[in-house]
Amino acid sequence: MxxxxxxxxxxxxxxxxxxxxxxxxxxxxxxxxxxxxxxxxxxxxxxxxxxxxxxxxxxxxxxxxxxxxxxxxxxxxxxxxxxxxxxxxxxxxxxxxxxxxxxxxxxxxxxxxxxxxxxxxxxxxxxxxxxxxxxxxxxxxxxxxxxxxxxxxxxxxxxxxxxxxxxxxxxxxxxxxxxxxxxxxxxxxxxxxxxxxxxxxGLVPLVFDGKWQERIASLSGLALDVKVSCETHSFEEAILFTHNGLSGPGILQVSNYWQVGKPIQIDLLPGLVVVEELQRLKKSGDSLVKWLNQFWPKRFTQTWLEVFPMENQLSNITDEVLLDYADKIQNWVLHPSDTAGYDKAEVxxxxxxxxxxxxxxxxxxxxxxxxxxxxxxxxxxxxxxxxxxxxxxxxxxxxxxx
Structure with missing residues (x-):
């Protein structure tokens, strides 16, 4: 039957x-x-x-x-x-x-x-x-x-x-x-x-409003392998940019712990000590854009540098500024406005x-x-x-x- x-x-x-x-x-x-x-x-x-x-x-x-x-x-x-x-x-x-x-x-x-x-x-x-x-x-x-x-x-x-x-x-x-x-x-x-x-x-995409909704929507369709955290809970899985916000396994996982008004943190290059990599680039004179494009789609690199500008050549950048920039990459703080609701929730x-x-x-x-x-x-x-x-x-x- x-x-x-x-x-x-x-x-x-x-x-x-x-x-x-x-x-x-x-x-x-x-x-x-x-x-x-x-x-x-x-x-x-x-x-x-x-x-x-x-x-x-x-x-x-x-x-x-x-x-x-x-x-x-x-x-x-x-x-x-x-x-x-x-x-x-x-x-x-x-x-x-x-x-x-x-x-x-x-x-x-x-x-x-x-x-x-x-x-x-x-x-x-x-x-x-x-x-x-x-x-x-x-x-x-x-x-x-x-x-x-x-x-x-x-x-x-x-x-x-x-x-x-x-x-x-x-x-x-x-x-x-x-x-x-x-x-x-x-x-x-x-x-x-x-x-x-x-x-x-639960297990639901997170949505954004205002300028971040526009920025994320411009990246719709891109996926990144990252580490997503909410308070003490972390998941090293992919995220997906959508027209309304963020989805993908990493986001769905942290959505179970996220509350309205709370931030989420994203380590965009898990497994790397980014400050050491930036210091190496500073010494070698290599291109920051070229280095980032090894890990990210070019469209994301472009948007990231528009939001968080940095010189392509790091030779004149102080170590203090590099440390701060590395923290932005490995602790990108975002404030979702809401979940996508029961229609999109798996549980x-x-x-x-x-x-x-x-x-x-x-x-x-x-x-x-x-x-x-x-x-x-x-x-x-x-x-x-x-x-x-x-x-x-x-x-x-x-x-x-x-």
């Missing part, structure tokens, strides 16, 4: 052991795992297709995990929360699953693993696992109300009334609203008295407070039989396959517990 053929069932049974709201990465993984435990499982989604975010992620090839995953790759108010699930279902376990299904994949920089052909191949694996586990998958099914009576969850949906003793919220978050992303999971959490950590766009920071949820089972501590997994929680991974690994790991842990 093609992954695109997941569609609305004409008739739903009304009574299940487990209902999972959200047919994305964590929801499908949880559903298959629970189904293999002999549970009668239904997974529903209001979107027209399951796993839409998988389909478009990673340029359509889905960066589905990373070879090197640890709790240090995640942002969470409780940094220990992620450890249990990640240790019980490491990336090697998911790699083993996709290899068993014959998925061709490729390794890229920094341990990132992508589908070799298309992300829909991965969706098909998840769909097959759900089929084998006896899971029912239904899309175009919107939940209108959830009630809890006599230890049962009663759902009123656009496809009829449903009942289950266990309810899993795998609704994702606010990123990619065009893919029907919503904050419905937070609404359920609030209904049952759980705390929500304030949300904001959502914040979410259901992890102190409200068991790190082993993902069951809400205040509400029996109610579980939260994946991105709806206050857990955000760095760029590089970590958010999908969190989906797989939290989905498996919950699926075994329900």
């Amino acid at each position: 093609s992954s695109d053929s997941i569609s609305s069932n004409s008739v739903l049974h009304t009574l299940y052991d487990v209902i999972v709201i959200g047919a994305g990465a964590s929801g499908l993984m949880c559903s298959a795992t629970a189904g293999y435990q002999g549970k009668r499982v239904l997974v529903i989604d209001h979107a027209p297709k399951a796993a839409a975010k998988i389909r478009i992620s990673g340029g359509g090839k889905c960066n589905f995990t990373n070879l090197d995953v640890s709790s240090n790759n995640f942002i969470c108010q409780n940094p220990h929360f992620v450890k249990s699930a990640l240790s019980r279902y490491p990336s090697s376990a998911f790699i083993e699953l996709v290899e068993r299904h014959g998925l061709d994949y490729e390794q890229r920089d920094l341990g990132k693993l992508f589908c070799a052909e298309r992300a829909s191949d991965l969706i098909q694996i998840l769909r097959t696992e759900c089929d084998w586990a006896g899971v029912e998958v239904t899309v175009k099914c919107t939940v209108e109300q959830v009630d809890y009576n006599n230890q049962q969850y009663q759902l009123q949906t656009t496809q009829g009334d449903l009942t289950a003793s266990k309810l899993v919220i795998a609704t994702g978050a606010l990123s990619f609203p065009k893919l029907k992303a919503s904050g419905y999971g937070y609404q359920i959490a609030k209904q049952f008295g759980l705390n929500i950590i304030p949300t904001s766009p 959502t920071l914040g979410g259901v407070d992890t102190n409200e949820v068991s790190s082993k089972t993902f069951e809400a501590k205040k509400q029996p039989g109610l579980y939260f997994i994946g991105e709806v929680l206050d857990v955000t991974g760095h760029l590089g396959g970590y958010n999908f690994q969190w989906a797989w790991a939290s989905g498996v842990a919950c699926g075994l517990a329900v």
